Amino acid sequence: MTEIEKLPSVPLADGIDRFIQRIGLTVAWAYVALVLVIILQVVLRKGFASGLIALEELQWHLYAVGVMFGLSYAQTTNSHIRVDLFYSSFRAKTKHVIEILGILILVMPFIAIVFFHSLDFVADSWRINEHSSAPSGLGWRWLIKSTIPISFALLALAMVSRLIRDFTLLMRGDA
């Protein structure tokens, strides 16, 4: 649906992006599952008066997986929102330089902070085999928590791909 400004092709970056998109589009089916789980929950509760905390939790599990893996997917489709007030009138070269500096100075440190701290976060959860705080909720909390490091690693990979693309284009001197 979103008409994304097509980025010029760079083979290696294209390959990485395709890989990330294949993962993203597979995970995206979580949203279909989410629709079905919600319907199931409503039917069970209203029809049979047996709403389940586990189903309620499964809903945000599915949503969270979709959101987190979406980050890298949206990066490869160049969909993250920019204030283009001036940006849209920059020359291609300026845009490449901004992109490279932005990724190196702003994005990568942020990703690194989240990634490295999330490792401990997941390890703790794994160590005590964390369960939902609701007695009849879902177990294996470390599994859903581990989407943080995995999805942020993918996001970092997507950023690397973008770096390769912009650097190549900058060297090539494309207009």
Place this chain on the structure above:
Amino acid sequence: ADKLLLKTPIAFGTHLPALGTPIAWVADQLKLVSDGKVKMKVYEPGKLVSPPEILDAVSSGKVNSGYSTAGYWQGKMPAAALFSAVPFGPEAGEYMAWLYYGNGMSLYQEMYDTAGYNVKVMPCAIISPETSGWFSKPIEKPEDLKGLNMRFFGLGASVMEKLGVGTVQLPGGEIFGALEKGAIDATEFSQPAIDQRLGLHKIVKYNYFPGWHQQATVFELLINKDTWGKMSKGQQALVETTCKASMTNAIAEGEAMQFEVMEKAAENGVEIRYWNQTMLDTFKSKWDEVVAEKTAADPFFNKVWTDLSTFRKGYDLWEANAFLPRAQK
């Protein structure tokens, strides 16, 4: 070090009487009694970190202390529920007796230590009973509960499920809307003075007591163990004593503010009801089933439960003889 700043994210806003006001009081007192050398900076829920993340934040040293209730950690340590509120459990006096002069405190600390959390724990407030819930119709017999959808938090939810209640654990903010529209039929939340703030009395009229699921609730102050180790003996005593004083302050505040709210609710057409004996017996027998499952599933839960039960059995002799019977109404 001479000076100490405890950065303390909290689980309940300081505007909430009895749930949140005690820690604000503690912060004030710490500064006063230490002549400004020990300070506590309180962060409202979610400002730094949201309530369920407080334990992780303190243990990993992202903050050096935190104020919460152990019930939040029962997904990490099943026994934690027993240090927060126990269905059909002790009232405040008995609870404190077990914690301070029974094995309560050492088991409490042991729980965090064995689970690998780098925290020092101390009770820092205790409050009186919660209400048992808000219903749109009278509940006279167990069958009246069957098929209801109810918001219920914690160990009590397992009891309700055994009675054929569909339970959900909606966050505080969604309760009013869900109840008003009928997506749930009943809810429990907290004490009358807190429930009143949610406006529950505006939609459902049957408010049941006693809160068998939460006769007393303990709130804890967690301090990162490295921070604790670096504190002087005097500083440690200062914090521990202030927390003990806070127990007195919190229960006094909570006891003082409920009846006025209940009177006003009654004026607004709320029916204040007391569970009949059949219902109480039913809840109790289902709770016994839940306990049997929990003790079988988790050894440490079993250890704490056995210790608490032994203490309570001893206390029974005293309790049955020492206190006047309570008049109902």
Place this chain on the structure above:
Amino acid sequence: MDINEILVIAMFLSFIALLFTGIPVAWVLGGIGVIFAGIGFLADMYMDTMTGLDYTTLGLVVNRLWKIMDNWILVALPMFIFMGIMLDKSGVAERLMQSMQELFGRVRGGLAITVTAIGIILAASTGIIGASVVLLAVMSLPSMTKQGYAMPLALGTIASAGTLGILIPPSIMLVIMADQLGLSVGDLFMGAVFPGLMLGGFYILYILITGIVKPDAAPIPPDAKPITMNAFMNVMKAVLPTLALIFVVLGSIFAGIATPTEASGVGAFGATMLAMYNRKFNFKVLKEVVGGTMNTTAYIFAIFIGATCFALVLRELGGDELIESFLTGLPFGPYGIIFFILGVIFLLGFFLDWIEITLIILPLLAPVISALGLDIDGYGVVDNPELVWFVMLVAMALQTSFLTPPVGFALFYLKGVCPPNVQLRDIYKGVIPFIILQLIGLLILVFWPQLVLWLPATAYG
């Protein structure tokens, strides 16, 4: 000025400056957060500040990120997006828009009015601005473009109609405000109904007037026919399925079958059924819908994630205290103070998210307002009437902040789904009249509190 204050202001300014480089908003927020955490750390070491920021503390970002993930209420966002894209792919949305347009026949701006009307309906079914804006844009922007609407008018209509959801109940913002101030959610929900409808009415009025004053901005389709009974029946036939869907979503909430969160899933399911009914449903369509949902949800949440890092660091640098000291002890009379506070909130809304403002500022203001001794009549039913009224003023000021450049989240979401030839500056231009309408609405609320308080008093009296 002490060092903390300088750091807070520097953080704001760097954020704004970097925004205009065109680096994605989410990454500017997150990156500035990390950089200023480093600066705070160095300041602690060499400049005697007490921010407490370091690598360990910054790890709180992960805990905060996790709270975004396990937030059940936010499940509604991807579901409404799913519903919107499905309606679009299934051709249902276009047909709905066309039919509604026919119904308005020769009324200039009929299509834009339709958008506003649907915006009000969506607002009553969810409080998620991102979802409403995206849904409305996907459904109506192509039709409006085809019909030759002036871009700014079309975009302004969508953005403003989409933000109504934060005010008209159910509203997450009001829920959080009630929680912060210890007010009844019911009172706030009821109190927001008339102010919300009033704003919707203003929008429609504005569109009608624009149609008269600047006919080119809102052209009538060349083949517009006067409404006949026959045409009316045809329209009804075309509209019926979609109306049924909206009825199912809203109905499931009002009949108590589903919570507003679940209703979003019911809507997504219903939209899929509609697509099947129209024989537009197949595996390829589903795949496109799923991919689109993934993409749109992600760029919205990326901003949440970046913002949570920014807010954490801002707070640790002492941003709260700075704002507090700025607001307390103002030398004005009661209404003077109220206007000043609203003005400050409005200005902060240019840069901050409503969540931040609600969490940081509202609790500081409540005692100030209570102490003003305003005589606001709650009919003996509404508790703390002056606070309920004041919260509604703040809510409307904050709702406006979604529309104000440079940081207006409604504008960002809209930009995300627009064709690439539409630029943010078109959107900025389009929302200005609607911002002015909002301010007029705010003034009316200030001088006529009963617009807020009458309904809760009547409903719960």
